[in-house]
Amino acid sequence: MASPPPPRSRNLSLAKETLAGSSYLDDHLEYKSHQSGPSTSIDGILDQPDRSLRNTLSSTSLVSRRSISAISPSPIMTQDSGTVYTISHTNCVREPGDAARLVATIYYNSASPRHPHIHPDQSPPVRPTDPYPMPEIAEGSAPTTSFSEYPLEPPAPEPEPLDHLYGAYISQLCLTHFLATLDSLLIHNKSEERRLITSHRCLAPDPVKPRVVEVTFSPPPNPEYLPSSLISKHESIYKFEREWNCEIVLQPSTVYRRHKRLCVFDMDSTLIQQEVIDEIAAFIGVKEAVAAITERAMNGELDFAASLKERVALLKGVPSHVFEHLKPKLVITPGARELCKCLKRLGFTLAVLSGGFQPLAEWLAGQLGLDHAFANHLVVDPETETLTGELDPAHPIVDSQHKRNLLISLAAGRDIPLAQTMAVGDGANDIPMLQTAGLGVAWRAKSKVQMEAPARLNIGESMLDLIYLLGLTKEEVDELLKD
DSSP: OOOOOOHHHHHHHHHHHHHHSOOHHHHOTTSOOOOSSSOOSHHHHHHOSOGGGGGOOOHHHHHHTSOGGGSOOOOEEEOTTOOEEEOOOGGGSOOTTOOOOEEEEEEEOTTSOOOOOOOGGGOTTOOTTSOOOOOOOOTTSSSOSOTTTSSSSOOOOOOOOOHHHHOSSOOHHHHHHHHHHHHHTTTTSOGGGOOOEEEEEEEESOSSSOSEEEEEEESOOOTTTSOGGGGGGSHHHHHHHHHHTEEEEEEEOSHHHHOOOEEEEOTBTTTBSSOHHHHHHHHHTOHHHHHHHHHHHHTTSSOHHHHHHHHHHTTTTOBTTHHHHHGGGOOBOTTHHHHHHHHHHTTOEEEEEEEEEHHHHHHHHHHHTOSEEEEEOEEEETTTTEEEEEEOTTSOOOOHHHHHHHHHHHHHHTTOOGGGEEEEEOSGGGHHHHHHSSEEEEESOOHHHHHHSSEEEOOOSSGGGGGGGGTOOHHHHHHHHOO
């Protein structure tokens, strides 16, 4: 009588059956690759003149509609010694001549889960004669929340929020919808370049209810139809972000994405939560006049250098020790310390490039462990020890072009390719450096900056969320933060 197979054989068989089974994405056919020839979808079959075609859905056609996750797994090998191992599937490795890969980092806005809008007629306190409320733009959903400032025409009415139905995190259905959205953008690709190949991994906080997910996909849409730099601004992506209460940052999948070496930051409203010149103005009682000019300059409505000189002139006669008075009042942005600590332990060179003033930029560099601080220098009258209301002509004004030049100079001085650099800012004078760096992120930025920067992030829980753009996981970040 034959003896039963050993336990290892049963386990191996079970492993094969489990790996080869259908996945969640296979069960949701919204995500399927484009097919050449007659369509095998329901609509395509009903459109066929020959009714006999309705019976042609063979097992082969069904397999062809499966997502890439349904590709048969690599074989499980068992050595004579009993060691069990697998060989990576060939689709995990790019073949020579394959299309470029892109990486989408998806952030869920866990700090502000959205809920469905209630129609006034369905709300008990509302009377039939009450006017219908004016539409609103949710904060973080667009470059501006003011309809009067919105470019061209107001956005379409808000789509139905889905995160309250399927989970206040990046759910599997959310991910499936994202893959279907990417697939729809391949409509203008050549027929042989319409098969979407993707992989994803959860970065934070856990694989059950992830808040940050990284999706790698190929091929990108036809650049003649949609350049890679504009994918994140496509209306389909924007609609997806609104429906699922998330935000997407796209980058090329290259070694330079994961291994950057230089990061430069703006200071005011980026590394700190205030505008320094406004705080000085408040100290002498002219905050309203200065703040109005600052806001217009940061929105790109005024020439930065001219507006800076105009605001500095209002500071004439201010005691030079005003900076010591301001230091205790400055609030460092949550997560900035942790971000800089992680980057330093990864070997980064860090710098602050500020349109503010040198004494506070140097103080902040000391607080955060930055390597360089560049800002504007004010002239101090040695006799009265007060500000003269002038900028020191011996030092260049740190405007938009000078920030860009400083980024290029710092990178060149350390033989760092620009693809290995990163820049973070929020004002219009940061746009050139954001567009020049390998990764430029508009951090909770002004409207104009969000429209022109390569990437934007408004819904991060703290500034530390920027670290996930390098592909690190929460576990790796925690290890970097250990003392």
